[in-house]
Amino acid sequence: MKEQSHQIIRSEFQVFYQYEVFFTKNLFSLENKTLCEFFESQPLDGSKKKILVFIDESIVSHQIQLLESIRRYFDLNIKSVQLINDLIVIPGGESSKNQNEHWESVVSSINQFGIDRHSYIMVIGGGAILDMVGYAAAVSHRGIRLIRIPTTVLSQNDSGVGVKNSINYLGKKNFLGTFAPPVAVFNDSSFLTSLDDRDWRSGMAEAVKVSLIKDPIFFEWLETNSPALVKRDLEAMEYLVFTCAKLHIEHIKSGDPFEFGSSRPLDFGHWFAHKLEFLSGFTIRHGEAVAVGLALDTLYSFLCGDLNEGECSRILNLLKSLGFQFDHSILRENGKDHLQIALEEFREHLGGKLTLLMLSGIGRPKEIHSMDANLLESAFLHLVRI
Amino acid sequence: MKEQSHQIIRSEFQVFYQYEVFFTKNLFSLENKTLCEFFESQPLDGSKKKILVFIDESIVSHQIQLLESIRRYFDLNIKSVQLINDLIVIPGGESSKNQNEHWESVVSSINQFGIDRHSYIMVIGGGAILDMVGYAAAVSHRGIRLIRIPTTVLSQNDSGVGVKNSINYLGKKNFLGTFAPPVAVFNDSSFLTSLDDRDWRSGMAEAVKVSLIKDPIFFEWLETNSPALVKRDLEAMEYLVFTCAKLHIEHIKSGDPFEFGSSRPLDFGHWFAHKLEFLSGFTIRHGEAVAVGLALDTLYSFLCGDLNEGECSRILNLLKSLGFQFDHSILRENGKDHLQIALEEFREHLGGKLTLLMLSGIGRPKEIHSMDANLLESAFLHLVRI
Numbered sequence A, B: 001m002k003e004q005s006h007q008i009i010r011s012e013f014q015v016f017y018q019y020e021v022f023f024t025k026n027l028f029s030l031e032n033k034t035l036c037e038f039f040e041s042q043p044l045d046g047s048k049k050k051i052l053v054f055i056d057e058s059i060v061s062h063q064i065q066l067l068e069s070i071r072r073y074f075d076l077n078i079k080s081v082q083l084i085n086d087l088i089v090i091p092g093g094e095s096s097k098n099q100n101e102h103w104e105s106v107v108s109s110i111n112q113f114g115i116d117r118h119s120y121i122m123v124i125g126g127g128a129i130l131d132m133v134g135y136a137a138a139v140s141h142r143g144i145r146l147i148r149i150p151t152t153v154l155s156q157n158d159s160g161v162g163v164k165n166s167i168n169y170l171g172k173k174n175f176l177g178t179f180a181p182p183v184a185v186f187n188d189s190s191f192l193t194s195l196d197d198r199d200w201r202s203g204m205a206e207a208v209k210v211s212l213i214k215d216p217i218f219f220e221w222l223e224t225n226s227p228a229l230v231k232r233d234l235e236a237m238e239y240l241v242f243t244c245a246k247l248h249i250e251h252i253k254s255g256d257p258f259e260f261g262s263s264r265p266l267d268f269g270h271w272f273a274h275k276l277e278f279l280s281g282f283t284i285r286h287g288e289a290v291a292v293g294l295a296l297d298t299l300y301s302f303l304c305g306d307l308n309e310g311e312c313s314r315i316l317n318l319l320k321s322l323g324f325q326f327d328h329s330i331l332r333e334n335g336k337d338h339l340q341i342a343l344e345e346f347r348e349h350l351g352g353k354l355t356l357l358m359l360s361g362i363g364r365p366k367e368i369h370s371m372d373a374n375l376l377e378s379a380f381l382h383l384v385r386i
């Protein structure tokens, strides 16, 4: 008999992921072959796969014919998968991530329609229901193939093209979730036309963010095109979404996609944004809060002497010209008292050591591990007076 | 402005996982440095990590001093992590995976003690609570570092060294779960001495299974050592556990660890086992049901002409000599009617195309995609008469 004590077996392996993000218009019009080509490219193994569709109620209320278009598209264009005829319409927005009953009902539908690991779930909507349905898909049968069709600026350029999902739990934002790449994402710009002005604007904060840490040329493009963007020029928005999504995906590919480390560059400007969203009871949109966070960290970078005054002004001016505001009443009332708490909560949220990005220039991020309390307070006071 | 329609961005990346499985005895005795060496090998990033411990009640009832030993071990041997003083004792066994309240209370504790993504959860117990706590850890903050200390034969040689977790939901076994490798596994053989005879035996079915599909020399070792194993020789069991765990881990490393395909060789003998566990209301243990499943597939392989009579008898004799029985009353009553249903449910469980292993010899598996209904029924009738 061999001596077994203190023997060690090492397990190590790599898991390979890949998915494509398609940029298109009128995805479900019969002439558009994007979706049907995707299914044709998928490996067949002799079994007919099912697909179960969840749709954001807001979209259906703007495009009442959409449900019928989807049924017709699958009926006429797609042979290899079987659409479940009940298209499930669910209320969108943050509350879908808050109440457990929404998530439970998605899981129940997955069970009811016998959706297995090799079938598909398609979710059409804003970032909130993408996160919620995505989480249900990720844990049912340990992961069902997910197709995302994001319909807001934020979800098309950021959340919907990434690898995360979540729901809120125990009163905490995104407490439960997983890293689970989709099998495909379809960004259809025609959905963006029905967004209200706040949601049209909100997602642009992520574009400013990613330009600041990755791409000064894109920052200049945003400066030049902010008037068109504000006037809801769809072509300008398509370019913004495409470029921002590309920068996000390049980051995911080259970095630490499942965030095992403590550094999360894409969370630039987010440490205070999270707190502000929370303080406002989520009446301030994610992107609106990110705009405030970007402004605060920009001012802090300037006050530290890392960022020059000219660049600091250009950043604040771009945010303002896109229509973002920094003087939310909630900030004036008690924002200052929450600065240190917000930093500590962000550290806990990342886990491990506090790691933040600040700027030493447009397109030139700088990693830091602590913030000077006095400078931070000054930056904050500048901000609410801007 | 560039034309964006029908543009495509491809995201592809690899995620690297690694963990070690340590084989030891008396893990929490002060002289045993295995655990403290593990923590010393972990990267420090300047922040002190917490560790929250969950323990199977059965273990505490057999080793009342264990809680104190754990506290003392951390106090004296481990400087880099901070033990949460409340060691959380939870009821073990399958019911811990059934009632949502157990899982919810684990998630609440994670929240209450502020366990972040870079802190640790340690779970000590049988496969059931490893699965349940593992699932809670995997989805809280999108994944907290998990240390598993399996305490049954089955969990030490199979479930605890792998990459899966789950809970039962909507009345379905393992309906919710994820693939989430642990950061380390500690197999302490001294826990096995307090197992009752059924749990001591049950886990050996997985060793027979893996020997049949991967390692004929190990099969011979099992034949030779079955008397010692039945007499609860701990050294023999340590060898069985080590060898079986090694074969499992080698399979995971070399194959499809997150089971994106439809083939799951480690599920040999499991298609009918799952049904039998369910029909018995989980009064038949997983390993006991696997032994029945192995016997059924062995007989089927023989009746197909793939396996010779001598090898067929050796397999059935080994299972019997280890103390497994095939004539469960539930099988005689209505097992036959469930054969086809069980096959279809297994197909759904895998997703996609039905893919099963049968044997063309000891150590020589053979993939098939359908079973002959008449031969299967004959195999079943042979089985319940054995």
Ligand SMILES: NC(=O)c1ccc[n+]([C@@H]2O[C@H](COP(=O)([O-])OP(=O)(O)OC[C@H]3O[C@@H](n4cnc5c(N)ncnc54)[C@H](O)[C@@H]3O)[C@@H](O)[C@H]2O)c1
Residues within 6 Å of the ligand: A056, A057, A058, A059, A062, A091, A092, A093, A094, A097, A125, A126, A127, A128, A129, A131, A151, A152, A153, A154, A155, A158, A159, A160, A162, A163, A164, A165, A166, A174, A191, A192, A193, A194, A195, A196, A199, A202, A285, A286, A287
């Ligand atoms: N998973 C990630 O990596 C990630 C990243 C960032 C943000 N998020 C999450 O994304 C969510 C925010 O997403 P969001 O900004 O898209 O908001 P949202 O999903 O709440 O949508 C905003 C509102 O617009 C409606 N809507 C959606 N599409 C529409 C359309 N085409 N026309 C008209 N109305 C439409 C929705 O029903 C909702 O009422 C937050 O929950 C946030 O936590 C996730």
Ligand SMILES: NC(=O)c1ccc[n+]([C@@H]2O[C@H](COP(=O)([O-])OP(=O)(O)OC[C@H]3O[C@@H](n4cnc5c(N)ncnc54)[C@H](O)[C@@H]3O)[C@@H](O)[C@H]2O)c1
Residues within 6 Å of the ligand: B056, B057, B058, B059, B062, B091, B092, B093, B094, B097, B125, B126, B127, B128, B129, B131, B151, B152, B153, B154, B155, B158, B159, B160, B162, B163, B164, B165, B166, B174, B191, B192, B193, B194, B195, B196, B199, B202, B285, B286, B287
């Ligand atoms: N995740 C996977 O890959 C995987 C693989 C196979 C099985 N499983 C799961 O594992 C579970 C079965 O695990 P199991 O066979 O360990 O059963 P178990 O966890 O139900 O344990 C059996 C009984 O033994 C008790 N016990 C545990 N350790 C003990 C000890 N050292 N001394 C005395 N009593 C002890 C438990 O409290 C329980 O009552 C099932 O839920 C099954 O689905 C998971």
Ligand SMILES: [Zn+2]
Residues within 6 Å of the ligand: A158, A206, A270, A286, A290
């Ligand atoms: Zn964001």
Ligand SMILES: [Zn+2]
Residues within 6 Å of the ligand: B158, B206, B270, B286, B290
């Ligand atoms: Zn098994």
